[in-house]
Amino acid sequence: MNKFHSLSVLRLSYCELHTIDPLPHVNFSSLVILDLSINYFMSSSFDWFANLNSLVTLNLASSYIQGPIPSGLRNMTSLRFLDLSYNNFASSIPDWLYHITSLEHLDLGSLDIVSNKFQGKLPNDIGNLTSITYLDLSYNALEGDVLRSLGNLCTFQLSNLSYDRPRKSLEFLSLRGNKLSGSFPDTLGECKSLEGLDLGMNQLSGHLPNELGQLESLSSLSIDGNSFSGQIPVSLGGISSLQRLDLSNNLFCGSLSPMLCRRTDKEVNLLESLDISGNLLSGELPNCWMYWRELTMLKLGNNNLTGHIPSSMGSLIWLDCIYTGSNGSCPSFK
Known part of the structure; x- marks a missing residue:
């Protein structure tokens, strides 16, 4: 399949894949959409992701991936849709993820029974996701006062609208089931496009x-x-x-x-x-x-x-x- 230079869409979900052999040279230069969701990648290496610079959509949901987020993703500066939900990630969220400013849909969520366990504090750098419309970080082990940063994110999105660019703003946000603290900021009222907001099962107050x-x-x-x-x-x-x-x-x-x-x-x-x-x-x-x-x-x-x-x-x-x-x-x- 690596010989298909013109391949733009590759969907291999529900294929019972357990591993992907290392690719010494990646020819997927035209790949825009890659869906490897709902497989069983217990020990696969994803180093070859580093060469997928044209990728816009990447779906790895429900694939039993362990450890940190594959570092190869940091080169995917064109990504708009990234779904890593329902895996077994156990690390902090890498800072470089917040600098993929083209991201519109980011799902790192899970449930109690199938659980990502992203840990640590969410930094203010989350405010760099200025194109984000869908953000799901539910049922992890994240800490800190993140709501103020998210409210400022909406303010930033509104202030950077231009006549030649369609309006994009946060529409869905779930932080359910973490260890987040702090109070509800007034600035979250700037999220005029918000349709779904779930902050349940945290340590918020005020x-x-x-x-x-x-x-x-x-x-x-x-x-x-x-x-x-x-x-x-x-x-x-x-x-x-x-x-x-x-x-x-x-x-x-x-x-x-x-x-x-x-x-x-x-x-x-x-x-x-x-x-x-x-x-x-x-x-x-x-x-x-x-x-x-x-x-x-x-x-x-x-x-x-x-x-x-x-x-x-x-x-x-x-x-x-x-x-x-x-x-x-x-x-x-x-």
């Missing part, structure tokens, strides 16, 4: 800024399993595009009314899933559920809510699941 309401394109927000505190920002209720909101297992307190009841009769939110269980919320449930008619799942348990189930909950005609257990002492709410 109050959520009202600037979250500026994320007009946001359809999914998950910040569960942290130590966020204070009241839930009123502005969250104004994001009309929001299809999932998970604020569970934090330290939010106060009433739900400001966020849920800020709307008018002409506004109906698209929210389908709302989980605010496992917090310190108190008071009675608001009587404005008619604004949230698309809800199919509602979890309010393990709070300090009291009182009666409001009549407006009869508007939730699509509701499949509702959980209110372990709340206040009023019998009608049990």
